[in-house]
Amino acid sequence: QVQLVQSGAEVKRPGASVKVSCKASGYTFTSYDLNWVRQATGQGLEWMGWMNPNSGNTGYAQKFQGRVTMTRDTSISTAYMELTSLRSEDTAVYYCEVRGTWGQGTLISVSS
Amino acid sequence: DIQMTQSPSSLSASVGDRVTITCRASQDISNHLAWYQQKPGKVPELLIHAASTLHSGVPSRFSGSGSGTDFSLSISSLQPEDVATYYCQKYNGAPFTFGPGTKVDIK
Numbered sequence: 776q777v778q779l780v781q782s783g784a785e786v787k788r789p790g791a792s793v794k795v796s797c798k799a800s801g802y803t804f805t806s807y808d809l810n811w812v813r814q815a816t817g818q819g820l821e822w823m824g825w826m827n828p829n830s831g832n833t834g835y836a837q838k839f840q841g842r843v844t845m846t847r848d849t850s851i852s853t854a855y856m857e858l859t860s861l862r863s864e865d866t867a868v869y870y871c872e873v874r875g876t877w878g879q880g881t882l883i884s885v886s887s
Numbered sequence: 888d889i890q891m892t893q894s895p896s897s898l899s900a901s902v903g904d905r906v907t908i909t910c911r912a913s914q915d916i917s918n919h920l921a922w923y924q925q926k927p928g929k930v931p932e933l934l935i936h937a938a939s940t941l942h943s944g945v946p947s948r949f950s951g952s953g954s955g956t957d958f959s960l961s962i963s964s965l966q967p968e969d970v971a972t973y974y975c976q977k978y979n980g981a982p983f984t985f986g987p988g989t990k991v992d993i994k
Contacts, residue, residue, distance in 0.1 A: 810983060812985075819972075819974065819985060819986075819987050819988045820923070820925075820931065820974055820976075820985040820988070821985070822976070822982055822983045822984060822985060824981075825981060825983070834981040834982075836981075836982045837888070837982070870930065870931075875921070875933030875936065875942060876933075877930045877931055877932075878930075879930060880930060
């Protein structure tokens with residue numbers, strides 16, 4: 776079965792960058808697109824973008840254009856989401872998702 | 888971009904009640920709609936895809952319907968374990984926007 780295991784929580788200063796990993800197992804990593812979604816505390820789900828792990832092609836929500844980069848390492852079936860120029864409003868749980876299966880989430884806290 | 892709306896934003900119903908949540912897309916998305924359930928403090932879980940196809944393992948009291956711009960999620964007999972926030976999501980093309988969510992609790 777599809778399983779996604781994400782990296783651990785991080786605390787960042789405003790202006791810094793963060794890179795979250797998502798290790799996939801239970802399926803052929805390059806077979807399905809992978810999405811990143813975030814959720815601020817008490818708020819709804821916000822889709823950030825998608826990546827095709829086979830080609831590396833990506834598509835980002837307009838809100839994050841220029842600040843987000845989604846990459847992958849197919850040799851270890853791992854996807855990455857890097858968000859730069861962090862601000863307090865980026866404090867949220869970040870999820871990877873494939874075909875309805877979600878990672879456990881990674882809390883990114885941005886605070887001075 | 889296509890916008891997704893949901894109504895109501897919250898509801899309270901009794902155990903055993905039938906509950907219906909609606910989701911509307913600002914443009915035709917055919918049947919490219921999913922419903923997710925997110926229990927407090929938990930990861931979202933897929934309930935329905937293709938507007939009406941129940942995901943594996945999801946109880947049959949959940950059902951989805953609709954196409955084009957108007958969709959609904961129904962729970963035929965509300966159970967205590969159904970307390971959650973429910974989100975619709977379009978996936979006919981990026982951006983894969985979520986609705987704002989509907990919070991369901993027990994009266």
